[in-house]
């Protein structure tokens with residue numbers, strides 16, 4: 001077992017921070033540590049919080065931290081922002097918003113820019129979640145900004161996904177377009193103190209009714225909750241829904257639960273193969289001057305990048 005693996009299992013914050021930064025930077029060697037850690041994972045409950053910029057995700061996370069800490073739970077908090085120039089630390093705004101927890105040893109907050117160096121966004125996120133899980137955190141809260149495909153992918157890492165939106169025109173319409181309807185386990189209309197919050201709730205309710213056929217029998221029907229995160233209103237209810245969803249996950253038809261876990265693991269294998277193959281192929285190219293010949297051939301007008309990459313892949317596959 002790696003020295004760093006032992007430290008992380010003991011909850012060492014410096015070792016964990018370092019590993020998360022290395023995952024974010026795509027440092028080689030990270031995979032063998034994650035491999036070591038894997039058997040220690042699977043105990044932490046992962047809650048994803050996503051939604052449009054400024055919806056109040058960090059404020060909601062901050063409130064959830066407060067409630068869960070009162071309950072004696074240990075926490076890992078991961079803030080994923082692919083657009084951030086900061087990496088491996090806390091994003092400035094989040095640091096301020098979650099400052100009251102900064103000195104609490106049972107709350108471990110990190111942020112990642114995840115430019116995909118470790119084989120894609122969801123791969124890096126999953127890696128960092130596993131680090132926090134192996135540290136023994138009871139809950140891992142993952143905040144992701146935006147409502148694009150990347151976020152939908154990241155959300156695949158969560159056991160329960162909260163989609164937060166502020167009142168106002170367009171948000172709910174945009175939500176359907178980007179497929180966020182499908183991934184939400186709980187909808188939060190935040191900023192209940194602002195005009196239009198009730199309309200947003202009824203709009204969402206109507207949309208869910210349109211999709212009612214998806215939520216038959218054993219399927220979880222996402223509740224819609226009105227929250228005022230700045231004053232902590234609705235947070236206790238939000239935690240109740242998270243718990244209900246967790247229980248639902250445990251109680252649903254065994255087949256559904258089994259196939260979900262099956263899908264998750266098979267995705268993880270495929271993603272790891274992708275990342276691993278790219279690394280190995282890259283190492284092969286770096287160690288070999290063949291690429292220079294390919295470049296020359298293209299410069300001379302004798303070939304093209306497609307032909308040359310096919311050739312290199314072929315050589316790589318036959319090099320073992």
Ligand SMILES: Nc1nc2c(ncn2[C@@H]2O[C@H](COP(=O)(O)OP(=O)(O)OP(=O)(O)O)[C@@H](O)[C@H]2O)c(=O)[nH]1
Pocket residue numbers: 052053054055056057058059060093097145146190191192193194227228229230231
């Ligand atoms: N009026 C009102 N403002 C809120 C509420 N919750 C959050 N805000 C404010 O909304 C702004 C954005 O909140 P954040 O928690 O940073 O939102 P976010 O979704 O994390 O933002 P990004 O991470 O930048 O996408 C801040 O100024 C908050 O104080 C609320 O319930 N009511």
Ligand SMILES: [Mg+2]
Pocket residue numbers: 057058059094143
């Ligand atoms: Mg935020």
